[in-house]
Amino acid sequence: MRSKNVMLFGFIFMFFSAKTALAQPMEGVISYTIGYEVVEEGRIDLELYKTMLPQKLEFLLKDKNSLLKFEGGMTEGLLGDMLYQSKRKMWYSIFHHNKTVIQLSESNLKSTAQKTVFQAVKTQEISILLGHHCTRYVVKDTSNGSETSLWCTTSIPNASSGVLTHFLENMTLFDVAGLEGFPLKIEFKSKEFDLTLLAEKMEQKKLSENLFEIPKGYKLSESN
Secondary structure, eight states: OHHHHHHHHHHHHGGGGOBOOOSSOOOEEEEEEEEEEEOSTTOHHHHHHHTTSOSEEEEEEETTEEEEEEESTTHHHHHOEEEEETTTTEEEEEETTTTEEEEEESGGGOOOSOOEEEEOEEEEEEEEETTEEEEEEEEEETTTTEEEEEEEESOSTTOOOHHHHHHHHHHOSEEEESOBSEEEEEEEEOSSEEEEEEEEEEEEOOOOGGGGSOOTTOEEEEOO
């Protein structure tokens, strides 16, 4: 049960790799709340899984580098912080509890497995989120009857990042075509449960370079 839901959680996060067209990179922090509701009656296993999920995540961006931080739940310990350094084209999973770091280069992320490609359908529906005009896209998976809605804005420059593509490559065999912009709201609905990510705060500010470096004294190893 856990591996199935972690895979789905990675499927949701892959949408953060949607393309943005503006040139000036954003620097700052985007904070999201995470909502999870079981809709299938009698699923005690899913109710237990609810306690494992993080309650929030923070997405930090600076000079095309990015850092994804989970807050709360067991996912925080399982994944650690996820760092992408664009100049080195390298991904890192940073685990603070035992001071270890796992690295994986961009070239090693090329999967040979056949991926299922989903097409995002653009709608005419517009929502204002944190002052940004967001267009709703819909992605349907007919194999399990699930539907994902994404409200994406093109007014956040270069907010997409390889750190979430790394999450996708490790957790899923899915890819999505047809998305433009950066999602400020994601709603996944299935027969079993609903999962919602909602941007609650966006702060443009100068961030320390140290946030995007491997902490000193941490043991570095390469992923198999």
